[in-house]
Amino acid sequence: MTTTYELRAEHRPAEVGRRVRRWHIAHTHRLKGWCGRLLDPVSDVRPITHAPVVEQALRCPDCWRLFAAGRAFPPWSAGNRAS
Numbered sequence: 001m002t003t004t005y006e007l008r009a010e011h012r013p014a015e016v017g018r019r020v021r022r023w024h025i026a027h028t029h030r031l032k033g034w035c036g037r038l039l040d041p042v043s044d045v046r047p048i049t050h051a052p053v054v055e056q057a058l059r060c061p062d063c064w065r066l067f068a069a070g071r072a073f074p075p076w077s078a079g080n081r082a083s
C-alpha cells in the first residue's frame with residue numbers, strides 16, 4: 001500500500017520565520033486538510049507515519065478524529081463510502 005497521505009502544517013507568523021500553529025492530515029499533493037481547511041502550498045510537510053507522535057496541542061482535532069476512526073477518505077471526498 002502506498003502512502004497517499006501526509007501531514008501539512010498550518011503556520012502562523014513568528015518573530016523569526018514562522019511557527020507551526022497546527023498540523024493537518026491531507027492527501028499527498030492536495031492542499032485541503034481532512035477537516036476541509038485549505039492549506040498553504042509552501043507549508044511544512046511530514047510523513048503520515050508521524051501522525052501518532054505529533055504533539056497533542058498541535059493536532060487538528062477534526063483531522064485526527066478521522067485518522068483515529070481509520071477513514072480512508074475525508075467526508076468531503078467524492079470517494080467517501082458511507083457507513
Ligand SMILES: [Zn+2]
Pocket residue numbers: 023024025033034035036037060061062063
Ligand atoms: Zn485539519
